[in-house]
Amino acid sequence: MKGVRHKEVNRMSKKIVSTGRGGTGKSTFVALMSRYLNPPSLFIDLDPDLSLADMLGIDLTKVGKRTIVEALYDAVKERQHGGSPLTPVEDRFKGFMWGDCLFEGKGFDVITLGTKDLEGCYCYPDHLLRKTISDLSKNYKNVVIDSPAGLEHLNRNIVSQIDDLFVVLDPSDKSLIHIKKVKAILKEVGMMYDHFYLLANYMFDEEAEKYFKEAGEIYLGKIEYDKKVEEYNLKGEPLNKLPEDSPAVRSVRKILEKAGLI
Amino acid sequence: MGKINVITGRGGTGKSTFTTLFTRYVHAKPLLLIDLDPDESLAKMLGVDMEKEGKWSISDALSRIIAKGKNGKGKDDTPDLLRRMMEGGEIIYRDKKFDLITLGTKFSPGCYCLPDEMIKETLRNINKNYEMILVDSPAGLEHLNRKVTPDIEDLFVILDPSDKSAKHIERIKYVTKGVNITCKNFYLVGNYRFTDEIEEYLLRTGEKYLGRVAYDPLVRERNLKGESLFKLPEDSPSSMSVKKILREAGYVLI
Helix, strand or coil: CCCHHHHHHCCCCEEEEEEECCCCCHHHHHHHHCCCCCCCEEEEECCCCCCHHHHCCCCCCCCCCCCHHHHHHHHHHHHHCCCCCCCCHHHHHHHHHHHHHCEECCCEEEEECCCCCCCCCCHHHHHHHHHHHHHHHHHCCEEEEECCCCCHHHHCCCCCEEEEEEEEECCCHHHHHHHHHHHHHHHHHCCEEEEEEEEECCCCCHHHHHHHHCCCCEEEEECCCCHHHHHHHHHCCCHHHCCCCCHHHHHHHHHHHHCCCC | CCEEEEEEECCCCCHHHHHHHHHHHECCCCEEEEECCCCCCHHHHCCCCCCCCCCCCHHHHHHHHHHHHHCCCCCCCHHHHHHHHHHHCCCCEECCCCEEEECCCCCCCCCCHHHHHHHHHHHHHHHHHCCEEEEECCCCCHHHHCCCCCEEEEEEEEECCCHHHHHHHHHHHHHHHHHCCEEEEEEEEECCCCCHHHHHHHHCCCCEEEEECCCCHHHHHHHHHCCCCCCCCCCCHHHHHHHHHHHHCCCCEC
Protein backbone atom coordinates (compact mmCIF):
# COMPACT_ATOMS: atom_id res chain seq x y z
CA MET A 1 0.00 0.00 0.00
CA LYS A 2 2.09 2.90 -1.20
CA GLY A 3 0.68 6.39 -1.31
CA VAL A 4 2.39 7.12 -4.59
CA ARG A 5 -0.14 9.49 -6.06
CA HIS A 6 -0.15 11.59 -2.96
CA LYS A 7 3.62 12.05 -3.10
CA GLU A 8 3.43 13.47 -6.59
CA VAL A 9 0.64 15.86 -5.83
CA ASN A 10 1.79 17.11 -2.49
CA ARG A 11 5.47 16.49 -2.24
CA MET A 12 5.93 19.31 0.20
CA SER A 13 4.14 18.07 3.26
CA LYS A 14 4.74 14.85 5.11
CA LYS A 15 1.78 13.45 7.01
CA ILE A 16 2.83 11.90 10.29
CA VAL A 17 0.36 10.21 12.62
CA SER A 18 0.96 9.03 16.17
CA THR A 19 -1.57 6.58 17.53
CA GLY A 20 -1.91 3.82 20.12
CA ARG A 21 -3.81 2.67 23.14
CA GLY A 22 -4.45 5.16 25.90
CA GLY A 23 -1.74 6.34 28.25
CA THR A 24 1.07 4.87 26.18
CA GLY A 25 2.76 8.22 25.56
CA LYS A 26 1.48 9.35 22.17
CA SER A 27 1.41 13.03 23.09
CA THR A 28 4.78 12.89 24.83
CA PHE A 29 6.28 11.43 21.67
CA VAL A 30 4.67 14.09 19.49
CA ALA A 31 5.66 16.92 21.84
CA LEU A 32 9.29 15.80 21.78
CA MET A 33 9.16 15.39 18.02
CA SER A 34 8.47 19.11 17.72
CA ARG A 35 12.12 19.85 18.57
CA TYR A 36 13.59 18.00 15.66
CA LEU A 37 11.32 18.19 12.63
CA ASN A 38 12.26 20.55 9.83
CA PRO A 39 10.17 23.70 10.20
CA PRO A 40 7.53 24.71 9.47
CA SER A 41 5.36 21.97 10.95
CA LEU A 42 1.70 21.88 11.85
CA PHE A 43 0.66 19.93 14.94
CA ILE A 44 -2.95 18.79 15.21
CA ASP A 45 -4.32 17.49 18.50
CA LEU A 46 -7.26 15.19 17.70
CA ASP A 47 -7.85 14.24 21.32
CA PRO A 48 -10.92 15.72 23.07
CA ASP A 49 -8.92 15.28 26.25
CA LEU A 50 -6.48 17.80 24.79
CA SER A 51 -3.05 17.67 26.34
CA LEU A 52 -0.66 18.29 23.48
CA ALA A 53 -0.77 22.09 23.74
CA ASP A 54 0.01 21.87 27.47
CA MET A 55 2.97 19.65 26.75
CA LEU A 56 4.20 22.08 24.11
CA GLY A 57 3.94 24.87 26.64
CA ILE A 58 1.09 26.70 24.96
CA ASP A 59 -1.88 27.99 26.92
CA LEU A 60 -4.42 28.31 24.15
CA THR A 61 -7.00 30.18 26.22
CA LYS A 62 -4.42 32.70 27.35
CA VAL A 63 -3.34 33.48 23.80
CA GLY A 64 -6.99 33.74 22.77
CA LYS A 65 -7.11 30.68 20.55
CA ARG A 66 -10.18 28.49 20.19
CA THR A 67 -10.64 24.82 19.51
CA ILE A 68 -12.29 23.42 16.37
CA VAL A 69 -15.32 22.46 18.44
CA GLU A 70 -15.61 25.98 19.87
CA ALA A 71 -15.30 27.56 16.43
CA LEU A 72 -17.96 25.19 15.18
CA TYR A 73 -20.27 26.23 18.02
CA ASP A 74 -19.65 29.86 17.05
CA ALA A 75 -20.43 29.16 13.42
CA VAL A 76 -23.70 27.45 14.32
CA LYS A 77 -24.65 30.22 16.74
CA GLU A 78 -23.92 32.96 14.22
CA ARG A 79 -26.15 31.30 11.69
CA GLN A 80 -28.97 30.91 14.22
CA HIS A 81 -28.77 34.49 15.40
CA GLY A 82 -29.31 36.67 12.40
CA GLY A 83 -26.63 35.37 10.04
CA SER A 84 -27.65 34.81 6.46
CA PRO A 85 -29.20 31.37 6.10
CA LEU A 86 -27.55 31.18 2.70
CA THR A 87 -24.05 30.85 4.10
CA PRO A 88 -23.51 27.24 5.13
CA VAL A 89 -22.09 26.48 8.58
CA GLU A 90 -19.04 24.99 6.92
CA ASP A 91 -18.12 28.22 5.17
CA ARG A 92 -18.64 30.22 8.33
CA PHE A 93 -16.45 27.77 10.17
CA LYS A 94 -13.68 28.22 7.62
CA GLY A 95 -13.75 31.93 8.30
CA PHE A 96 -13.16 31.31 12.01
CA MET A 97 -10.69 28.54 11.52
CA TRP A 98 -7.68 30.52 10.25
CA GLY A 99 -7.74 33.42 12.63
CA ASP A 100 -9.27 31.87 15.72
CA CYS A 101 -7.99 28.29 15.82
CA LEU A 102 -4.51 28.34 14.34
CA PHE A 103 -1.85 29.04 16.92
CA GLU A 104 1.31 30.30 15.25
CA GLY A 105 4.49 29.53 17.12
CA LYS A 106 8.20 29.44 16.45
CA GLY A 107 8.90 26.65 14.00
CA PHE A 108 5.49 25.08 14.36
CA ASP A 109 1.78 25.89 14.48
CA VAL A 110 -0.89 24.11 16.50
CA ILE A 111 -4.59 23.32 16.05
CA THR A 112 -6.70 21.41 18.56
CA LEU A 113 -10.01 19.61 18.15
CA GLY A 114 -11.37 20.43 21.62
CA THR A 115 -14.04 18.95 23.87
CA LYS A 116 -17.65 18.74 22.85
CA ASP A 117 -20.47 18.92 25.40
CA LEU A 118 -23.37 18.15 23.07
CA GLU A 119 -24.85 14.74 22.50
CA GLY A 120 -23.40 12.78 19.58
CA CYS A 121 -20.03 11.93 18.14
CA TYR A 122 -17.02 13.75 16.74
CA CYS A 123 -17.82 12.93 13.13
CA TYR A 124 -18.72 16.48 12.15
CA PRO A 125 -15.78 18.29 13.78
CA ASP A 126 -13.50 15.58 12.40
CA HIS A 127 -15.05 15.99 8.97
CA LEU A 128 -14.42 19.74 9.03
CA LEU A 129 -10.85 19.14 10.06
CA ARG A 130 -10.39 16.60 7.30
CA LYS A 131 -11.49 19.15 4.73
CA THR A 132 -9.28 21.90 6.09
CA ILE A 133 -6.19 19.73 6.51
CA SER A 134 -5.74 19.46 2.78
CA ASP A 135 -5.86 23.27 2.45
CA LEU A 136 -3.66 23.87 5.43
CA SER A 137 -1.00 21.28 4.75
CA LYS A 138 0.29 23.08 1.65
CA ASN A 139 2.02 25.57 3.91
CA TYR A 140 3.97 23.06 5.96
CA LYS A 141 6.81 20.63 5.58
CA ASN A 142 5.25 18.30 8.14
CA VAL A 143 1.72 17.79 9.38
CA VAL A 144 1.77 15.82 12.61
CA ILE A 145 -1.40 14.35 14.08
CA ASP A 146 -1.68 13.32 17.69
CA SER A 147 -4.61 10.90 17.98
CA PRO A 148 -7.03 10.19 20.79
CA ALA A 149 -6.67 6.84 22.53
CA GLY A 150 -8.19 3.85 20.84
CA LEU A 151 -9.43 3.08 17.37
CA GLU A 152 -12.51 5.13 16.57
CA HIS A 153 -10.61 8.08 15.08
CA LEU A 154 -9.22 5.72 12.43
CA ASN A 155 -12.70 4.82 11.21
CA ARG A 156 -13.12 8.51 10.46
CA ASN A 157 -10.32 8.50 7.92
CA ILE A 158 -9.11 12.03 8.64
CA VAL A 159 -5.91 11.70 6.63
CA SER A 160 -6.23 9.14 3.90
CA GLN A 161 -2.57 9.22 2.85
CA ILE A 162 -0.11 8.87 5.68
CA ASP A 163 3.65 8.94 5.22
CA ASP A 164 4.68 7.70 8.64
CA LEU A 165 2.34 6.02 11.09
CA PHE A 166 3.77 5.52 14.56
CA VAL A 167 1.98 3.15 16.92
CA VAL A 168 3.08 3.75 20.51
CA LEU A 169 2.78 0.55 22.56
CA ASP A 170 2.54 -0.45 26.17
CA PRO A 171 3.91 -3.83 27.16
CA SER A 172 0.74 -5.90 27.04
CA ASP A 173 -0.92 -8.50 24.90
CA LYS A 174 -3.60 -5.88 24.32
CA SER A 175 -1.07 -3.82 22.36
CA LEU A 176 -0.41 -6.78 20.09
CA ILE A 177 -4.14 -7.15 19.41
CA HIS A 178 -4.32 -3.38 18.95
CA ILE A 179 -1.74 -3.52 16.13
CA LYS A 180 -3.81 -6.08 14.25
CA LYS A 181 -6.97 -4.03 14.68
CA VAL A 182 -5.29 -0.84 13.50
CA LYS A 183 -4.15 -2.57 10.33
CA ALA A 184 -7.55 -4.13 9.68
CA ILE A 185 -9.35 -0.81 10.08
CA LEU A 186 -6.87 1.09 7.88
CA LYS A 187 -7.40 -1.48 5.17
CA GLU A 188 -11.18 -1.47 5.37
CA VAL A 189 -11.62 2.31 5.44
CA GLY A 190 -8.99 2.76 2.72
CA MET A 191 -6.29 4.70 4.54
CA MET A 192 -2.87 4.29 2.94
CA TYR A 193 0.52 4.60 4.49
CA ASP A 194 4.15 4.40 3.44
CA HIS A 195 5.56 3.31 6.78
CA PHE A 196 4.06 1.51 9.73
CA TYR A 197 6.34 1.85 12.74
CA LEU A 198 6.15 0.37 16.22
CA LEU A 199 7.48 2.22 19.26
CA ALA A 200 7.84 0.82 22.74
CA ASN A 201 6.94 3.04 25.65
CA TYR A 202 8.83 3.64 28.87
CA MET A 203 7.25 0.65 30.59
CA PHE A 204 8.96 -1.94 28.38
CA ASP A 205 11.59 -4.28 29.67
CA GLU A 206 13.80 -6.49 27.51
CA GLU A 207 11.44 -9.44 27.61
CA ALA A 208 8.55 -7.31 26.39
CA GLU A 209 10.72 -5.73 23.69
CA LYS A 210 11.60 -9.15 22.37
CA TYR A 211 7.93 -10.07 22.29
CA PHE A 212 7.15 -7.09 20.04
CA LYS A 213 10.23 -7.36 17.82
CA GLU A 214 8.69 -10.59 16.64
CA ALA A 215 5.39 -8.91 15.77
CA GLY A 216 6.45 -8.76 12.11
CA GLU A 217 6.42 -4.96 11.86
CA ILE A 218 9.22 -2.41 11.79
CA TYR A 219 10.21 -1.86 15.38
CA LEU A 220 12.00 1.46 15.80
CA GLY A 221 12.95 1.29 19.45
CA LYS A 222 11.92 2.36 22.86
CA ILE A 223 11.24 5.70 24.51
CA GLU A 224 13.31 5.43 27.66
CA TYR A 225 11.82 5.96 31.08
CA ASP A 226 12.49 9.52 32.18
CA LYS A 227 11.80 10.64 35.70
CA LYS A 228 11.58 14.23 34.55
CA VAL A 229 8.84 13.45 32.02
CA GLU A 230 6.82 11.81 34.76
CA GLU A 231 7.34 14.80 37.01
CA TYR A 232 6.56 17.38 34.31
CA ASN A 233 3.42 15.53 33.22
CA LEU A 234 2.24 15.30 36.81
CA LYS A 235 2.61 19.02 37.31
CA GLY A 236 1.46 19.94 33.82
CA GLU A 237 4.75 21.56 32.91
CA PRO A 238 5.75 21.79 29.26
CA LEU A 239 8.14 19.17 27.92
CA ASN A 240 10.05 21.65 25.79
CA LYS A 241 11.93 22.58 28.94
CA LEU A 242 13.47 19.10 29.15
CA PRO A 243 17.24 19.12 28.68
CA GLU A 244 18.62 17.75 25.39
CA ASP A 245 20.43 14.93 27.12
CA SER A 246 17.49 13.58 29.12
CA PRO A 247 16.69 9.92 28.36
CA ALA A 248 13.29 10.53 26.71
CA VAL A 249 14.55 13.31 24.44
CA ARG A 250 17.56 11.29 23.37
CA SER A 251 15.49 8.23 22.55
CA VAL A 252 12.95 10.21 20.51
CA ARG A 253 15.83 11.75 18.55
CA LYS A 254 17.21 8.31 17.83
CA ILE A 255 13.81 7.03 16.73
CA LEU A 256 13.28 9.97 14.37
CA GLU A 257 16.73 9.45 12.89
CA LYS A 258 15.91 5.83 12.22
CA ALA A 259 12.67 6.88 10.55
CA GLY A 260 14.65 9.30 8.37
CA LEU A 261 12.81 12.34 9.68
CA ILE A 262 15.89 14.25 10.85
CA MET B 1 -34.17 -2.23 37.29
CA GLY B 2 -30.46 -2.96 37.65
CA LYS B 3 -28.22 -0.28 39.01
CA ILE B 4 -25.79 0.94 36.38
CA ASN B 5 -22.18 1.54 37.40
CA VAL B 6 -19.71 2.95 34.90
CA ILE B 7 -15.93 2.68 34.96
CA THR B 8 -14.16 5.35 32.94
CA GLY B 9 -10.87 7.23 32.70
CA ARG B 10 -7.97 8.07 30.44
CA GLY B 11 -6.36 5.28 28.48
CA GLY B 12 -4.12 2.70 30.07
CA THR B 13 -5.07 3.65 33.61
CA GLY B 14 -6.47 0.21 34.43
CA LYS B 15 -10.22 0.49 33.80
CA SER B 16 -10.61 -3.09 32.58
CA THR B 17 -8.41 -4.50 35.33
CA PHE B 18 -10.57 -2.71 37.88
CA THR B 19 -13.77 -3.89 36.18
CA THR B 20 -12.53 -7.48 36.17
CA LEU B 21 -11.72 -7.47 39.87
CA PHE B 22 -14.95 -5.58 40.61
CA THR B 23 -16.85 -8.38 38.87
CA ARG B 24 -14.99 -11.02 40.78
CA TYR B 25 -15.58 -9.63 44.25
CA VAL B 26 -18.90 -7.80 44.18
CA HIS B 27 -21.97 -9.53 45.51
CA ALA B 28 -24.56 -8.94 42.80
CA LYS B 29 -26.69 -11.48 41.06
CA PRO B 30 -27.48 -11.48 38.24
CA LEU B 31 -24.70 -9.21 37.01
CA LEU B 32 -24.36 -7.90 33.46
CA LEU B 33 -21.05 -6.65 32.04
CA ILE B 34 -20.81 -4.40 29.02
CA ASP B 35 -17.49 -3.79 27.28
CA LEU B 36 -17.88 -0.50 25.39
CA ASP B 37 -14.27 -0.46 24.19
CA PRO B 38 -13.63 -1.29 20.50
CA ASP B 39 -10.22 -2.52 21.62
CA GLU B 40 -12.17 -5.20 23.57
CA SER B 41 -9.83 -6.46 26.24
CA LEU B 42 -12.28 -7.11 29.07
CA ALA B 43 -13.31 -10.58 27.88
CA LYS B 44 -9.72 -11.79 27.85
CA MET B 45 -9.12 -10.47 31.33
CA LEU B 46 -12.20 -12.35 32.49
CA GLY B 47 -10.79 -15.45 30.86
CA VAL B 48 -13.45 -15.56 28.15
CA ASP B 49 -12.74 -16.14 24.46
CA MET B 50 -15.84 -14.77 22.75
CA GLU B 51 -14.84 -16.12 19.36
CA LYS B 52 -14.27 -19.61 20.66
CA GLU B 53 -17.60 -19.46 22.46
CA GLY B 54 -19.20 -18.57 19.15
CA LYS B 55 -20.39 -15.18 20.40
CA TRP B 56 -20.61 -12.05 18.29
CA SER B 57 -19.96 -8.51 19.35
CA ILE B 58 -22.62 -5.88 18.71
CA SER B 59 -20.49 -4.49 15.84
CA ASP B 60 -20.16 -7.98 14.30
CA ALA B 61 -23.88 -8.55 14.59
CA LEU B 62 -24.63 -5.18 12.99
CA SER B 63 -22.37 -5.77 10.02
CA ARG B 64 -24.02 -9.17 9.50
CA ILE B 65 -27.46 -7.60 9.63
CA ILE B 66 -26.43 -4.85 7.22
CA ALA B 67 -24.83 -7.33 4.81
CA LYS B 68 -28.03 -9.39 4.84
CA GLY B 69 -30.12 -6.28 4.27
CA LYS B 70 -28.12 -5.52 1.12
CA ASN B 71 -29.03 -8.93 -0.25
CA GLY B 72 -32.63 -8.05 -0.74
CA LYS B 73 -34.36 -7.95 2.63
CA GLY B 74 -34.37 -4.20 2.70
CA LYS B 75 -36.74 -3.66 5.61
CA ASP B 76 -35.06 -1.74 8.37
CA ASP B 77 -35.74 -3.78 11.47
CA THR B 78 -32.22 -3.81 12.85
CA PRO B 79 -33.21 -3.37 16.52
CA ASP B 80 -35.67 -6.28 16.23
CA LEU B 81 -33.11 -8.54 14.61
CA LEU B 82 -30.63 -7.61 17.29
CA ARG B 83 -33.15 -8.33 20.03
CA ARG B 84 -33.76 -11.75 18.54
CA MET B 85 -30.02 -12.39 18.47
CA MET B 86 -29.86 -11.39 22.09
CA GLU B 87 -32.69 -13.74 23.00
CA GLY B 88 -31.13 -16.46 20.89
CA GLY B 89 -27.93 -16.05 22.86
CA GLU B 90 -25.68 -15.13 19.91
CA ILE B 91 -24.45 -11.84 21.34
CA ILE B 92 -24.51 -12.55 25.03
CA TYR B 93 -22.04 -14.74 26.86
CA ARG B 94 -23.36 -16.34 30.03
CA ASP B 95 -21.18 -17.41 32.92
CA LYS B 96 -21.87 -18.43 36.49
CA LYS B 97 -20.91 -15.08 37.90
CA PHE B 98 -21.84 -12.71 35.06
CA ASP B 99 -23.29 -12.17 31.59
CA LEU B 100 -21.20 -10.28 29.04
CA ILE B 101 -22.00 -8.16 26.00
CA THR B 102 -19.24 -6.52 23.95
CA LEU B 103 -19.37 -3.58 21.53
CA GLY B 104 -16.55 -4.98 19.37
CA THR B 105 -14.48 -3.41 16.64
CA LYS B 106 -16.03 -1.77 13.65
CA PHE B 107 -14.14 -1.92 10.37
CA SER B 108 -16.31 0.29 8.19
CA PRO B 109 -15.94 4.09 7.97
CA GLY B 110 -17.83 6.27 10.43
CA CYS B 111 -18.35 6.34 14.15
CA TYR B 112 -19.73 4.12 16.86
CA CYS B 113 -23.04 5.96 17.15
CA LEU B 114 -25.12 3.11 15.73
CA PRO B 115 -23.48 0.24 17.69
CA ASP B 116 -23.67 2.39 20.83
CA GLU B 117 -27.32 3.18 20.13
CA MET B 118 -27.97 -0.56 19.82
CA ILE B 119 -26.36 -1.19 23.20
CA LYS B 120 -28.50 1.56 24.68
CA GLU B 121 -31.64 0.00 23.22
CA THR B 122 -30.60 -3.47 24.37
CA LEU B 123 -29.93 -2.17 27.84
CA ARG B 124 -33.41 -0.68 28.02
CA ASN B 125 -34.85 -4.11 27.20
CA ILE B 126 -32.82 -6.32 29.49
CA ASN B 127 -31.96 -3.99 32.34
CA LYS B 128 -34.85 -5.34 34.42
CA ASN B 129 -33.33 -8.82 34.43
CA TYR B 130 -30.27 -7.75 36.38
CA GLU B 131 -29.43 -6.55 39.82
CA MET B 132 -26.37 -4.68 38.63
CA ILE B 133 -24.77 -3.60 35.36
CA LEU B 134 -21.09 -2.75 35.04
CA VAL B 135 -19.97 -0.76 32.00
CA ASP B 136 -16.28 -0.73 31.05
CA SER B 137 -15.69 2.36 28.90
CA PRO B 138 -13.24 3.04 26.10
CA ALA B 139 -10.45 5.51 26.85
CA GLY B 140 -11.32 9.15 26.61
CA LEU B 141 -14.51 11.14 26.51
CA GLU B 142 -16.40 10.52 23.28
CA HIS B 143 -18.45 7.62 24.67
CA LEU B 144 -19.93 10.05 27.22
CA ASN B 145 -21.23 12.27 24.42
CA ARG B 146 -23.14 9.26 23.17
CA LYS B 147 -25.00 8.96 26.41
CA VAL B 148 -25.24 5.16 26.40
CA THR B 149 -26.10 5.25 30.10
CA PRO B 150 -28.07 8.41 30.97
CA ASP B 151 -28.66 7.48 34.62
CA ILE B 152 -25.61 6.22 36.42
CA GLU B 153 -25.57 5.03 39.99
CA ASP B 154 -21.81 5.06 40.63
CA LEU B 155 -19.28 6.54 38.23
CA PHE B 156 -15.71 5.39 38.88
CA VAL B 157 -12.96 7.47 37.31
CA ILE B 158 -9.63 5.61 37.26
CA LEU B 159 -6.74 8.05 37.34
CA ASP B 160 -3.10 7.95 36.39
CA PRO B 161 -0.69 10.21 38.25
CA SER B 162 -0.66 13.23 35.93
CA ASP B 163 -1.98 16.72 35.70
CA LYS B 164 -3.92 15.42 32.69
CA SER B 165 -6.00 13.28 35.02
CA ALA B 166 -6.99 16.34 37.03
CA LYS B 167 -8.09 18.04 33.79
CA HIS B 168 -9.79 14.85 32.69
CA ILE B 169 -12.03 15.01 35.77
CA GLU B 170 -13.10 18.53 34.86
CA ARG B 171 -13.85 17.46 31.28
CA ILE B 172 -15.96 14.50 32.40
CA LYS B 173 -18.03 16.90 34.47
CA TYR B 174 -18.29 19.32 31.54
CA VAL B 175 -19.48 16.65 29.11
CA THR B 176 -21.85 14.83 31.50
CA LYS B 177 -23.46 18.13 32.40
CA GLY B 178 -23.74 19.18 28.74
CA VAL B 179 -25.38 15.96 27.55
CA ASN B 180 -27.32 15.55 30.77
CA ILE B 181 -25.96 12.33 32.23
CA THR B 182 -26.71 12.05 35.91
CA CYS B 183 -24.73 10.05 38.42
CA LYS B 184 -25.50 9.56 42.09
CA ASN B 185 -21.91 9.09 43.15
CA PHE B 186 -18.78 10.39 41.47
CA TYR B 187 -15.79 8.38 42.68
CA LEU B 188 -12.08 8.77 42.03
CA VAL B 189 -9.75 5.76 42.09
CA GLY B 190 -5.96 6.05 41.84
CA ASN B 191 -4.10 3.54 39.68
CA TYR B 192 -1.09 1.38 40.46
CA ARG B 193 1.37 4.13 39.66
CA PHE B 194 0.15 6.43 42.43
CA THR B 195 2.39 7.56 45.25
CA ASP B 196 1.39 9.25 48.51
CA GLU B 197 2.50 12.61 47.18
CA ILE B 198 0.33 12.24 44.09
CA GLU B 199 -2.60 11.05 46.14
CA GLU B 200 -2.47 14.25 48.11
CA TYR B 201 -2.29 16.28 44.92
CA LEU B 202 -5.47 14.71 43.53
CA LEU B 203 -7.29 14.81 46.82
CA ARG B 204 -7.34 18.55 46.38
CA THR B 205 -9.81 18.19 43.51
CA GLY B 206 -12.50 18.01 46.19
CA GLU B 207 -14.05 14.80 44.83
CA LYS B 208 -14.68 11.61 46.75
CA TYR B 209 -11.46 9.60 46.56
CA LEU B 210 -11.81 5.88 47.32
CA GLY B 211 -8.18 4.79 47.35
CA ARG B 212 -5.75 3.30 44.93
CA VAL B 213 -5.30 -0.02 43.15
CA ALA B 214 -1.99 -1.39 44.41
CA TYR B 215 0.83 -2.26 42.03
CA ASP B 216 0.82 -5.99 41.36
CA PRO B 217 3.55 -7.73 39.35
CA LEU B 218 1.16 -10.60 38.64
CA VAL B 219 -1.31 -8.27 36.94
CA ARG B 220 1.45 -6.84 34.79
CA GLU B 221 2.63 -10.29 33.80
CA ARG B 222 -0.83 -11.64 33.00
CA ASN B 223 -1.78 -8.57 31.01
CA LEU B 224 1.43 -8.88 29.01
CA LYS B 225 0.62 -12.47 28.15
CA GLY B 226 -3.11 -11.93 27.76
CA GLU B 227 -4.06 -14.24 30.60
CA SER B 228 -7.12 -14.10 32.81
CA LEU B 229 -7.14 -11.98 35.97
CA PHE B 230 -10.00 -13.98 37.35
CA LYS B 231 -7.74 -16.48 39.02
CA LEU B 232 -5.34 -14.07 40.71
CA PRO B 233 -4.74 -15.10 44.30
CA GLU B 234 -7.30 -13.68 46.74
CA ASP B 235 -4.54 -12.01 48.72
CA SER B 236 -2.68 -10.45 45.78
CA PRO B 237 -2.11 -6.69 46.20
CA SER B 238 -4.52 -5.80 43.38
CA SER B 239 -7.31 -8.01 44.74
CA MET B 240 -6.91 -6.70 48.27
CA SER B 241 -6.94 -3.07 47.19
CA VAL B 242 -9.95 -3.40 44.88
CA LYS B 243 -11.88 -5.09 47.69
CA LYS B 244 -10.98 -2.22 49.98
CA ILE B 245 -12.10 0.34 47.40
CA LEU B 246 -15.43 -1.43 46.89
CA ARG B 247 -16.05 -1.60 50.63
CA GLU B 248 -15.28 2.10 50.86
CA ALA B 249 -17.99 2.72 48.25
CA GLY B 250 -20.45 0.68 50.33
CA TYR B 251 -20.61 -2.51 48.27
CA VAL B 252 -21.34 -5.93 49.71
CA LEU B 253 -18.60 -8.37 48.72
CA ILE B 254 -18.70 -12.10 48.21
